């Protein structure tokens with residue numbers, strides 16, 4: 001307990017996940033810069049943390065004495081890993097501890113650690129001794145020889161997994177294959193993209209905004225960092241002796257989410273979305289969905305054999321007019337709010353509604369045409385046929401309304 005009075009936690013950064021170009025300065029410490037900062041993310045590792053610190057210190061004291069720091073970033077573990085870690089600081093002055101109480105997650109913990117790091121080489125290693133610490137020497141050597149990123153890999157010469165079940169191997173390889181399909185340019189650059197054990201030069205991350213989800217921080221670094229030369233070093237992923245694994249199904253879901261997010265923001269879709277009003281289109285689509293609901297309900301009330309049983313086309317026209325009115329109100333207030341706020345006069349609103357209505361009526365002609373075509377010749381289910389017809393009309397509606405009804409260029 002005494003320790004806590006003399007030693008204190010590193011404050012956890014907030015805001016954007018951005019590693020500064022230069023190490024942050026701390027007035028109380030002379031000669032800030034270090035060669036190497038190694039972040040150890042921990043969650044419920046109270047039984048491992050002491051051994052990790054001992055092993056890492058032994059190796060680094062021999063290799064780069066006094067020129068490194070260890071940063072444990074703990075997410076307020078219920079087993080008080082943070083307390084155990086802090087109690088080691090006096091004995092191991094190269095160690096610093098961050099206790100995060102407002103954020104959680106492995107990848108974000110690593111970045112928060114790098115944000116306060118003083119080293120020019122940044123690294124990450126698990127806190128459960130599954131990553132053999134001696135490999136650090138090889139990883140550092142690769143960086144000294146000019147690599148931007150040096151990753152420890154289970155899938156090259158000298159690498160392996162000690163005791164994984166068939167299922168876990170299968171899932172890991174399946175995840176890698178899926179990643180290769182979605183993001184070949186990122187996953188294809190390393191043999192073990194799932195590795196959580198790697199070093200990277202600070203300048204490769206400087207002024208890059210990272211945006212990770214879940215566990216796979218290496219994907220984020222390769223996907224968004226300015227990484228040219230990559231080196232790999234084989235290692236055997238050891239068994240866990242203490243503590244428990246935190247890997248659950250959620251990590252697989254997060255992984256897929258992360259792949260898609262990276263693909264969208266860094267791939268071709270990302271470049272297109274800079275020109276294409278993607279978020280506006282998403283809003284337009286959501287409003288359209290509410291219109292589908294209105295349309296379907298009215299269509300049911302008018303045309304279903306159990307209700308009024310009116311002819312399909314007449315019912316559809318009325319249902320669509322209701323949907324058009326619903327959509328206009330939402331689009332004006334939300335999708336194109338930035339434009340309509342500048343043109344709030346009643347006559348301006350009416351003009352927009354008129355244009356919207358005419359464009360949507362043209363869309364309705366398309367809609368009715370496709371509804372009949374699909375219902376009579378392809379799918380004899382009026383609701384499915386209606387859904388497909390609505391999708392076609394929505395695309396038309398978005399493009400023409402964007403160009404004519406809510407003209408962004410009209411905003412002064």
Ligand SMILES: Nc1nc2c(ncn2[C@@H]2O[C@H](COP(=O)(O)OP(=O)(O)OP(=O)(O)O)[C@@H](O)[C@H]2O)c(=O)[nH]1
Nearest residue numbers: 041042043073075105106109126127128245246247
């Ligand atoms: N700060 C922080 N660390 C985490 C979090 N989840 C996991 N970790 C740490 O990240 C490292 C890797 O997590 P593990 O659960 O061991 O994952 P793994 O090594 O891929 O899987 P196992 O082989 O089952 O151990 C360990 O040091 C964990 O304590 C988290 O949410 N926050």
Ligand SMILES: [Mg+2]
Nearest residue numbers: 126128130240
């Ligand atoms: Mg582990």
